[in-house]
Amino acid sequence: MTKVIKGGIVVTADRQVQADILIEGETIKEIGPDLKGDEYIDAEGAYVIPGGIDPHTHLEMPFMGTTAAETFETGTWAAAAGGTTMVIDFCLPGADGSIKNAINEWHRKSAPQICSDIGYHMAITGWNEQIFDEMKYAVDAGVNSFKHFMAYKGALMVEDDEMFASFSRCVELGALPMVHAENGDLVDLMQKKFLAEGKTGPEWHARSRPPEFEGEATNRAITVADAAGTPLYVVHVSCEQAHEAIRRARQKGMRVYGEPLVQFLTLDHDEYLSTDWDHSARRVMSPPFRGREFHDSLWAGLQSGSLQVVATDHCAFTTEQKRMGLNDFTKIPNGTNGLEERLAVLWTQGVETGRLTPEEFVAVTSTNIARILNIYPKKGAIMPGADADIVVWDPKISKTISASNHKSIIDYNVFEGTKVTAQARYTLSRGEVIWAWGQNSQPQPGRGRFVPRPAFNSAATALSKWKALNSPRSVQRDPLNIPAGV
Amino acid sequence: MTKVIKGGIVVTADRQVQADILIEGETIKEIGPDLKGDEYIDAEGAYVIPGGIDPHTHLEMPFMGTTAAETFETGTWAAAAGGTTMVIDFCLPGADGSIKNAINEWHRKSAPQICSDIGYHMAITGWNEQIFDEMKYAVDAGVNSFKHFMAYKGALMVEDDEMFASFSRCVELGALPMVHAENGDLVDLMQKKFLAEGKTGPEWHARSRPPEFEGEATNRAITVADAAGTPLYVVHVSCEQAHEAIRRARQKGMRVYGEPLVQFLTLDHDEYLSTDWDHSARRVMSPPFRGREFHDSLWAGLQSGSLQVVATDHCAFTTEQKRMGLNDFTKIPNGTNGLEERLAVLWTQGVETGRLTPEEFVAVTSTNIARILNIYPKKGAIMPGADADIVVWDPKISKTISASNHKSIIDYNVFEGTKVTAQARYTLSRGEVIWAWGQNSQPQPGRGRFVPRPAFNSAATALSKWKALNSPRSVQRDPLNIPAGV
Amino acid sequence: MTKVIKGGIVVTADRQVQADILIEGETIKEIGPDLKGDEYIDAEGAYVIPGGIDPHTHLEMPFMGTTAAETFETGTWAAAAGGTTMVIDFCLPGADGSIKNAINEWHRKSAPQICSDIGYHMAITGWNEQIFDEMKYAVDAGVNSFKHFMAYKGALMVEDDEMFASFSRCVELGALPMVHAENGDLVDLMQKKFLAEGKTGPEWHARSRPPEFEGEATNRAITVADAAGTPLYVVHVSCEQAHEAIRRARQKGMRVYGEPLVQFLTLDHDEYLSTDWDHSARRVMSPPFRGREFHDSLWAGLQSGSLQVVATDHCAFTTEQKRMGLNDFTKIPNGTNGLEERLAVLWTQGVETGRLTPEEFVAVTSTNIARILNIYPKKGAIMPGADADIVVWDPKISKTISASNHKSIIDYNVFEGTKVTAQARYTLSRGEVIWAWGQNSQPQPGRGRFVPRPAFNSAATALSKWKALNSPRSVQRDPLNIPAGV
Amino acid sequence: MTKVIKGGIVVTADRQVQADILIEGETIKEIGPDLKGDEYIDAEGAYVIPGGIDPHTHLEMPFMGTTAAETFETGTWAAAAGGTTMVIDFCLPGADGSIKNAINEWHRKSAPQICSDIGYHMAITGWNEQIFDEMKYAVDAGVNSFKHFMAYKGALMVEDDEMFASFSRCVELGALPMVHAENGDLVDLMQKKFLAEGKTGPEWHARSRPPEFEGEATNRAITVADAAGTPLYVVHVSCEQAHEAIRRARQKGMRVYGEPLVQFLTLDHDEYLSTDWDHSARRVMSPPFRGREFHDSLWAGLQSGSLQVVATDHCAFTTEQKRMGLNDFTKIPNGTNGLEERLAVLWTQGVETGRLTPEEFVAVTSTNIARILNIYPKKGAIMPGADADIVVWDPKISKTISASNHKSIIDYNVFEGTKVTAQARYTLSRGEVIWAWGQNSQPQPGRGRFVPRPAFNSAATALSKWKALNSPRSVQRDPLNIPAGV
Numbered sequence A, B, C, D: 001m002t003k004v005i006k007g008g009i010v011v012t013a014d015r016q017v018q019a020d021i022l023i024e025g026e027t028i029k030e031i032g033p034d035l036k037g038d039e040y041i042d043a044e045g046a047y048v049i050p051g052g053i054d055p056h057t058h059l060e061m062p063f064m065g066t067t068a069a070e071t072f073e074t075g076t077w078a079a080a081a082g083g084t085t086m087v088i089d090f091c092l093p094g095a096d097g098s099i100k101n102a103i104n105e106w107h108r109k110s111a112p113q114i115c116s117d118i119g120y121h122m123a124i125t126g127w128n129e130q131i132f133d134e135m136k137y138a139v140d141a142g143v144n145s146f147k148h149f150m151a152y153k154g155a156l157m158v159e160d161d162e163m164f165a166s167f168s169r170c171v172e173l174g175a176l177p178m179v180h181a182e183n184g185d186l187v188d189l190m191q192k193k194f195l196a197e198g199k200t201g202p203e204w205h206a207r208s209r210p211p212e213f214e215g216e217a218t219n220r221a222i223t224v225a226d227a228a229g230t231p232l233y234v235v236h237v238s239c240e241q242a243h244e245a246i247r248r249a250r251q252k253g254m255r256v257y258g259e260p261l262v263q264f265l266t267l268d269h270d271e272y273l274s275t276d277w278d279h280s281a282r283r284v285m286s287p288p289f290r291g292r293e294f295h296d297s298l299w300a301g302l303q304s305g306s307l308q309v310v311a312t313d314h315c316a317f318t319t320e321q322k323r324m325g326l327n328d329f330t331k332i333p334n335g336t337n338g339l340e341e342r343l344a345v346l347w348t349q350g351v352e353t354g355r356l357t358p359e360e361f362v363a364v365t366s367t368n369i370a371r372i373l374n375i376y377p378k379k380g381a382i383m384p385g386a387d388a389d390i391v392v393w394d395p396k397i398s399k400t401i402s403a404s405n406h407k408s409i410i411d412y413n414v415f416e417g418t419k420v421t422a423q424a425r426y427t428l429s430r431g432e433v434i435w436a437w438g439q440n441s442q443p444q445p446g447r448g449r450f451v452p453r454p455a456f457n458s459a460a461t462a463l464s465k466w467k468a469l470n471s472p473r474s475v476q477r478d479p480l481n482i483p484a485g486v
């Protein structure tokens, strides 16, 4: 059976064209004018874009003594409603420390629930021989990226030598290391200092992890990656300090990628100064929202290419869960929503203002991460042969974001009251319409699939070649020029 | 009749894939495995890439009292042999100052000669109402880019207010302004100073136009472009100073593009210190070759995306012509060859070293400029519907560059003796093989076509939207708050 | 007769020490504990600092069709009340273009009026042989600095080649070139554009000369200075863009100085948005006040040494005069007050906040400019032999700045309502108390003297040596290697 | 008894003046023309400058299984011959970890040996309550600076949290933290990696600690210092990466000081490629010499003020000692000579080339560090009341540096063969001539004194004020806005 998306303007990372799209089964068959098919999907007056890929979610993740409330079902359903057709979720080892078991556990949890496709990043939270060995298991299983926490001291944090070991292992495996970049030692000290001073409110969360700590850790991770000879992906870039470190590295030709969150592009740290405790606590995440003076830096990064990907770090806890930290900001579970809102907020505040071109919008929400994670053009593309993960993106549907109408499981929304001027008219996952605006779509848990990702992407391959060619040799010294005693 | 390029690895700006390419007539019909056609072109063991686009040539251009020796025929033929299937040539108004007449003159000269496709940039060398009016003619005629010389005082140079006027006109027309960025006043003063001191040799050419002058002019042009509200394309970026200005602008979200030349990526200003006058004079161009310390900066620009396009500024004069400046370096016709060598040199010193990925190589030699100049994906792409401008790029053919075996008309080669490790096995222009390695191919003058380019590319459109939304308004003052006397 | 300043903390650019100061006649004799003299000046609880030097004033200057209202008498009297004991005033050639006549005219005007010492900078507003010749006259007459306007097109503005010629002449004479750095072409275009659009209010003054225009011109002037081989002094640095250009040059070892104004460190461009026309117009100056986001940049420049001097550009017009531009912002005379307030505002917002040390306060208000202008340690120092230009600076006297209590001749104050927490208890000029807080001091016109300044300061000398040693030589070519025909 | 230094040009950090200097006992009494005294020291044709202060020496320091060969006697004697009248030596705790005992041990060793004055920096090599307590002892004993090693893992290295604790303690005590900035984890990993690969030669020393590791650690230390609210002094800055981090911090107003070594300004890492093992090993120090491309960066830092002090890290081991690392570069004792050569090399390659003014030479060799370490103007100044630590600096004495004629105890010299064009004609320590060129001067061990340094210098005081004023407050939340459960 074939479908034709009819009458829209196809926007990809490299062009805009008025064209129909013919879908056969799960993949795109043809792009061109006047295509025919068994069914038609109306795209008149709309853009037709690759489905969004959110490379940074934490669904049902056990964290800080509780578990993220957003499930694989509600999360992927909210994603679909928002125009996102794939998430890459962070997989954490359990008590046994096994990567293999963690991946299997993630499969067990996600498989029956996911409404669209999924992939994982694997977290490296320590270093030993088992981890070294099982990293290969992960790559063979289609997980080609490894996350390292430089914060959360005493819990997830790894030290520089552990990062170096893991990054070096990534080079061997052709995998991509990622970092959560904040100086965990300093955050820990600040937390203790503030608590000791009786400073317990959520505003102190932000103050315990200032931009300088993020910039420092970003710079350090880049140094480690360069020493190991690997590209690096920096998740949730929130500030100029981290962005500066990334830019500086890139100016030297280093292969470093930066991922601002849609929250960091649009929301302000003054939210933590609300006199309503719940309001502030709901916005607690790490890194925290930053001052408005950083927004321009991040937008310019997307425009100039020094930042490549807009994600969400969607890790949604209920107000009830947030209240675990009523007397102690360090106990507020870290995380906010964003998975459902990402495309609409970015379009409204990015494309509608002229900051981003429509092509850039597609690049930063879908194509770039697909290329970085080596699943392009299966994902992130509209071209013959690609998966038909497609969104009919209607720039005429306005909406005010609210917890009262969102799909997410949680009881609030950090974008509450934000007006957006575009929405997904239809969302297709592998050829199937999984969301249709105003048509009472329902989640289809279990139809999503795990998408394995091959190792050794192009940048990693080139960098390894460069490093090999530029390794120094030992000086050849005549024994006569070496003192006796050797 | 159909052709299939068989067995190669297709490399585009966004991916590599083992696939055949089916060509029907002049365009690409299909990309995929096991395609069938009337004819087969062997690409086993080779890459298959979009034909190179050199956006910066001066063929048969009248300049400095002579005319560039490379003709449209020899130039496009040399291009074909080197894997380049389209050039964008600089069109200069004649004595009458008419843009319209200049375009027609360029058509008259190029049409019977060109072996592959061509486009023009139009030079703006002064400012008056005729120019204002005829800029629209140019755009309507498919010339959507205008070049401004900030050097060559007393000849081509324009002043800041003229640039502003022209840039503003570009905004209205949706055209792209370009600059040759060197401070012409200072160059002129240095030239006079050196000549007055009896310093006449070609080494003084380079010293009369140091990197600082280029950086200054680049920065100034960016300021003018930002004031006018237009993207800007900086041709022949040779040094860190100019690159820094471009990076700094891009970091603020400005839409500035930079074009290093393959010469500037690989050749050194010490060439001007040769005790052989001819050797030095043959390398005289503006800007001149720079110190090796800048090469890394330019390569990193390509890697990080702060520079987008590698061109050649091919403007080839014979040794005889160069000798016009025997007693006065300011009379040496400015220009070098490069059109034929660009791809092979960049591949060898870029891709083979691991500096660039194959995808990046395609991006900077073809795709990026096609997008910037708004002819993508007709040109610069391998996708269904695109022109079949395709090169079968063989990474196993080694060669030493030499005037003795090049196609260019001139009697020397600035890359003389440089070893390259890849060459075009076949070059196709709109589906036709116009070059086949080792098979005694012959130029086919007149088969090339002029390719008109539409205005209002995506970046210009976005920028205009941003500028419109961010224009300030007048303060509303109550007449009571305005002093009497108004 | 001797005087002793007793009981204070002497603060110089390099140290703080509890000490008395013995003055004999016009100069300092000794610094130490328990000094005796004929008279005592009480400095208990106060700091004792070198008198302020304001290197940027325009007293009684004919400008924009009127003459600055502040006279040499009222200006130097206001200065004394504010703790400033020397001003360097800008001397402009008259209609005859003669430097010599201009200096004599300035002497004629200033001599009978000045209450404390004075020097001049000479403006270069064109280029010809007379100017070339008379620059030497100026230097011989003790004027070792020359100002160049890159703005005020059609009036004071000079072109790049004129700047180069004048800068080169400065090198020969050992004089220091200075620039008013704004791109005059672009300002002129913006003014015309806004007026043509009916935008006539004072807010459009600021918008017609954005920070980018200042940054551009600063960068250009630096390039010209580097080409000529001279240090450069950039007056009234208002923004990060100009500061960045200065920093970038200094990072390369270039000898560039930057002078933020106290207004630019503390006042905001939102003042131009006042609905009270007079309020906005009174603050019209060039460059204009900038956004608050730049204040941190300028303060940090003072802290780190990338900016060296805090001046005022005191050029005070009455409200009546400002109203010349009621229907046309380009006709509002450019200039604000500040001479009287500089020290108190800088102390309160700089030293009292911990941004600056007391030593740095002295450096940027007095010592640095004395060194740059080569009159140190006669001025700008507290050491034996130095002129006894000394201020007893009382950090306990609070005051709210107001036109109602200032000494300036004008009818408003741009710092109106600003609280300051320190004032001059006593101001001494060459050993004489010319201001005593609360003691009904009166101006003493005519007691001030012109202070000639020698040429060839230390930085200029070093730079000339460096340039001489690093000049390239011609390549020696064997005639055999030069083609026949030479 | 009085002495007069007659006929020279007195150069201080702020001026040059032809003047005599009258010395009474140990201090300077007067500076002026035609002074009389009991004795005369001829300074005709010479400069008269404050005695050099080398703030970075390791005399007789136990390190890497041996003890630095240079003794307090030979070291201070070599210093005197080279124009340096004070050293600040690094004091290391012994096995008991006691700061108090270490200081006493250093007194015990140095007192009978030193020929001129001395001070100490105290090393913090771990963290516990005893160290916390004894830091106060150190400050009370006149040691106001504490050094932290970020390298030498397993030996001297401290972690980020330990640095933060110590830096915070410094804030309380008004002391200055210093860092040896290299990422010790990464160095350690590289060392192990290279050794495991059989790479044992001294060239691998440099490669195991690349500039990036130094830049990283510098950036990290700055972040820690900023969090703690203290100025920071970075010792032995060798490269642009570290300099960049310092500049970037200073541009934000942070109080960070950088100390390049004279070796890093003039010597090249190619020395490690010598085929003579001894030659390379003798130059092993940490950080190592760097590529020539960094020299310009460091010189420009001195010119622009982003770097403030030129030191030597004099830590001299004999060839015999160096050979401890014959089979393992990690066992080569780290350190080179420089104490004797610093002034002459810096003058020759700095002042004689025009890079530095004579005043800047004095600033970076003496005055700046005296101010930073809060012993100015007792040391580092030529003014009445200052210690008569004075050098008659003769710019006419040429010399080729060689182990055959130096005063240092070691058997080679890393500057061997370097020509210098100036030498100390006389060196005075507290009024006493301790070195006279060509007059067979002899060391006078035991005449030197320990110089205690007070805490709370001006920059630290200002910074503490700024931090206190800019600390955020808790949000006041109405209990009604805090959820029940609190």
Ligand SMILES: [Zn+2]
Pocket (backbone or CB within 6 Å): A180, A235, A236, A286, A287
């Ligand atoms: Zn995270």
Ligand SMILES: [Zn+2]
Pocket (backbone or CB within 6 Å): A056, A058, A090, A313, A315
């Ligand atoms: Zn996360």
Ligand SMILES: [Zn+2]
Pocket (backbone or CB within 6 Å): B180, B235, B236, B286, B287
């Ligand atoms: Zn050009």
Ligand SMILES: [Zn+2]
Pocket (backbone or CB within 6 Å): B056, B058, B090, B313, B315
């Ligand atoms: Zn050209």
Ligand SMILES: [Zn+2]
Pocket (backbone or CB within 6 Å): C180, C235, C236, C286, C287
């Ligand atoms: Zn001005």
Ligand SMILES: [Zn+2]
Pocket (backbone or CB within 6 Å): C056, C058, C090, C313, C315
């Ligand atoms: Zn002025």
Ligand SMILES: [Zn+2]
Pocket (backbone or CB within 6 Å): D180, D235, D236, D286, D287
């Ligand atoms: Zn060290």
Ligand SMILES: [Zn+2]
Pocket (backbone or CB within 6 Å): D056, D058, D090, D313, D315
């Ligand atoms: Zn050391």
